[in-house]
Amino acid sequence: MSDAFGRGPLRASRRQVLGYSVAAAGLAVAGCSAETGGGDPEGDLASKSKGAMEGFAADTQFKATEPFTLSVLWTDWPDLPVKDSWTFFKEIEKRTGVTLETTHIPFSDATEKRNLLISAGDAPSVIPLVYTGEEESFVSSGAILPMSDYVQHMPNFNKYVQEWDLAEMITRLKQSDGKSYMVPGLQEVSVPVFTVIIRKDVFDEVGAAVPQTWDEMRTALLKIKQKYPDSKPLADGFEGQSLLNYASHAWGARAGWGFGDGMVDDGAGGLKYTATSPEYKQMVEYFRGLVADDLVDTESMTASNDGGGGGSVAEKFANQRVFAASGSAGTAIEFAQALAETVGQGKFEVLQIAPPGGPAGQVVEPRNFWNGFMLNSELRDSEHFLATLQFLDWLYYNPQARELIRWGVEGETYTKGADGKITLKPEYSLDAYNLNPKGKTDLQKDLGWSNAVFADSTESRALKESYNAPEFVSYIDAVLTSRKPREPYPPAPLNEAELEQASLMATPLxxxxxxxxxxxxxxDRDIAEWDQYVAELEGQGLQNYLDLLNGARKRFVEQNG
Incomplete structure (x- = not known):
């Protein structure tokens, strides 16, 4: 058995690994690796362990032995400004002895602002809201820490990586030097966030079952179009990026938000560019057919969800011009609220369905991580370095901490039954999930709980289900029982020179x-010009890009087996 980063054999029994009754000192054994020679790469941590707990273990409360302040990069959502009244910061400090000092950046250009701060050496110690792949450009500069060198000091993280069977996925986070530079949010169950939201009552009305494949979806849309001739029953609302993202997997392709570097397994141990593949072309032809039959709200394929002059997708849903559209659990709530105003409460059924399957099978996106964090490399010299690792391990991966961040203080903002069911107290609301809308104090807006910087990261299935509607719980069940995640895309980490080359080539492609x-x-372009389109990509240096990525892929396989 390997540690969470797959770096070497654990010298502990399975019971110790999964139960984590061992102390932090014992976990240092799990950190040994061929890459670092074992132990902490910075040597003795004694001078960097001020405030750290002795024997810090998984599922225990972290409490600094002496208080300290930790700087954190905080993204401000326009409709969720940080308030002095937030108890989130006060309660964290009370429980842990750690005061969070925030540097604020706006959501509108958060990635750009974050990257500028890191590049200039001005970033706070902790950089949250980092998704896998976003760390690559900072590896060579030494601006962020190689977290795989320190994960042995994070018992909660290691425990849940093992329990939730995520070790192989963690290995794929390695960069070209064999180390990993971010620690991701962990999900016990992984289901696509975005999929199709349908008016199930209308599907029932026209005699169409819940579509299990895209062919069944087309049949259903044709029936709806016949019944509602003025409608364009399928919409996206995210400039086509959401629809193509979740739909592409049914053809074994990658598209939209999930396009990434554009690489998929070529079936022979190498990589191919998805956008020139037969599978991608088949997907394009399918949606071209829907548009030709007037089954797609084409405006929603080129406009964001505010809808422009034609109204938002929610408005079209409410006015029965659209009956299936891209969305998340939150979108389903939005659609239902809009329909209640037009159709009437209890006279409709909105359902979030498992992404339809296709030629590639009943598959969905690869199992994935959610947002985690990076650390400024200057933190390595802090006298509170070890305490910071312990604190972040508690904050991001301890189940009690995750429940606290989502729900607030038990007995104060919510109660928990013997069966584990969480109930928000009537005086509190959580508007983001339409919970207790009559409550006078909103957990998120007024108190800072369920904030987007920390809450949407690591989650057990039970925690995820605790704040979502029963319909979303049914969606989770539908995906887990009827769909299979695709195999992860083959990793091909690039070194500094390759990253620069790849960036210059990938963007125009x-x-x-x-x-x-x-x-x-x-x-707007005839599909008969597909070969000409492929030639245009080849003229932009596609082969050089493929050679670069395949070279990196080969190197990764040679290094990691």
């Missing part, structure tokens, strides 16, 4: 892909 994908689908 993807621009061409995005532009022409929509042109083909909307009928």
């Amino acid at each position: 993807k621009d061409t892909v995005d532009t022409n994908t929509l042109k083909f689908i909307l009928g």
Whole structure:
């Protein structure tokens, strides 16, 4: 058995690994690796362990032995400004002895602002809201810490990586030097966030079952179009990026938000560019067919969800011009609220369905991580370095901490039954999930709980289900019982010089892909010009890009087996 980063054999029994009755000192054994020679790469941590707990273990409360302040990068959502009245910061400090000092950046250009701060050496110690892949550009500069060197000091993280069977996925976070530079949010169960939201009552009305495949979806949309001729029953609302993202897996392709570097397994141990593959073309042809039959709200394929002059997708849903659209659990709530105003409460059924399958099978996106964090490399010299690792391990991965961050203080803002069911007290609301809408104090807006910086990261299935509607719980069950996650995309980490080359090549290629994908689908370009489109990509250096990524892939396989 390996530690969470797959770096070497654990010298502990399975019971110790899963139960974590061992102390932090014992976990240091799990950190030994061929890459670092074992132990802490910075040597003795004695001078960096001020405030740290002795024997810190999983599922225990972290409490600094002496208080300290920790700087954190905080993203401000426009509708969720930080308030002095937030008890989130006060309660964290009370329980842990750690005062969070925030540096604020706006959501509108958060990634750009974050990257500028890191590059200039001005970033706070903790950099949250980091998704896998976003750390790559900072590896060579030494601006962020190689977290795989220190994960042995994070018992909660290691425990849940093992219990939730995520060790192989963690290994895929390695960069070209064999180390990992971010620690991700962990999910006990992973289901696509975005999928199709349907008016199930209308599907029932026209004699269409819940579509299990995209062919069944087309049949259902045709029936709805016949019944409601003025409708364009399928919409996206995210400039086509959401629909193509979750739909692409049914053809074994990658598209939209999930396009990434554009690489998929070529079936022979190498990589191929998805946007020139037969599978991608088949997907494009399918949606072109829907548009040709007037089954797609084409405006929603080129406009964001505010809808522009034609109204938002929610408005079209409410006015019965759209009956199936891209969305998340929150979107389903939004659609239901809009329909209650037009159709009437109790006269409709909104359902979030498992993404339909297709030629590649009943598959969905690969199991994935959620947002985690990076650490400023300057933190390595802090006298509170070890205490910081322990605190973040508690904050991000301890089940009690995760429940606290989502729900607030037990007995104060919520109660918990013997069966584990969480109930928000009537005087509190959580508007983001339409919970107790009559409550006078909102957990998120007024108190800072369920904030987007920390709450949407690591979650057990029970915690995820605790604040979502029963319909979303049914969605989780539907995905887990009827769909299979695709195999993870083969990792091909790039070194510094390769990253720069890849960036210069990938951007114009993807621009061409995005532009022409929509042109083909909307009928602005004849699908007969597909070979010409492929030639255009080749003229932009596609082969050089493929050679670069395949070279990195080969190196990764040689290094990691």
